[in-house]
Amino acid sequence: MKLHPIDFMELSPKVFQLFGTQTPLLTAGDKNRCNTMTIGWAQLGTLWAKPVCTVYVRPERHTYGFMESHDYFTLSFLPAEQKSILTFCGTKSGRDVDKIKECGLTVAYGAGDAPYFEEAELVLVCKKLYTQELSADCVLDGGPIDRFYGAHGNWHKSYVAEVVEVYTK
Numbered sequence: 001m002k003l004h005p006i007d008f009m010e011l012s013p014k015v016f017q018l019f020g021t022q023t024p025l026l027t028a029g030d031k032n033r034c035n036t037m038t039i040g041w042a043q044l045g046t047l048w049a050k051p052v053c054t055v056y057v058r059p060e061r062h063t064y065g066f067m068e069s070h071d072y073f074t075l076s077f078l079p080a081e082q083k084s085i086l087t088f089c090g091t092k093s094g095r096d097v098d099k100i101k102e103c104g105l106t107v108a109y110g111a112g113d114a115p116y117f118e119e120a121e122l123v124l125v126c127k128k129l130y131t132q133e134l135s136a137d138c139v140l141d142g143g144p145i146d147r148f149y150g151a152h153g154n155w156h157k158s159y160v161a162e163v164v165e166v167y168t169k
């Protein structure tokens with residue numbers, strides 16, 4: 001079945017499953033170059049009267065450069081049985097391997113030539129609105145900090161983006 005567009009307001013996803021167990025591929029780039037990686041941390045909601053999605057990317061990721069240099073990114077939610085792809089794209093770096101080719105994923109393009117995957121059952125095309133580096137200075141409850149940042153730091157950068165297109169099957 002092919003992906004077709006729907007309105008964001010029609011979406012009624014189980015967000016904790018989407019970001020907790022299904023975990024999407026975050027893809028950024030354009031028709032010439034792109035990269036993808038698995039993400040687990042994200043939110044869907046509303047900001048400045050727009051439907052938004054927020055994602056968090058560590059600067060060490062190869063995908064980070066694409067997130068910085070492009071205005072759009074996508075989230076592709078693959079069917080649950082494609083878990084091996086999520087493991088692969090969440091443990092290998094695009095610096096070392098062409099993950100899209102290795103996984104046999106078919107690239108399509110949304111707004112801003114943002115790449116996504118036809119194998120997905122849900123796709124969000126997102127346009128960056130606001131970015132900010134997470135910082136130890138802003139943390140109110142230090143509990144999770146040691147677990148996720150420890151001595152090495154390497155804090156994620158957050159990207160709040162308008163969801164400009166939604167595709168589903």
Ligand SMILES: Cc1cc2nc3c(=O)[nH]c(=O)nc-3n(C[C@H](O)[C@H](O)[C@H](O)COP(=O)(O)O)c2cc1C
Nearest residue numbers: 037038039040041057058061062063090092093094
């Ligand atoms: C389930 C899962 C969730 C992940 N979530 C994130 C995330 O939210 N942010 C992040 O920066 N890295 C996350 N990662 C790690 C990246 O996917 C991983 O480091 C990947 O190899 C980076 O690829 P790249 O170097 O090609 O960008 C996650 C990995 C897995 C397996």
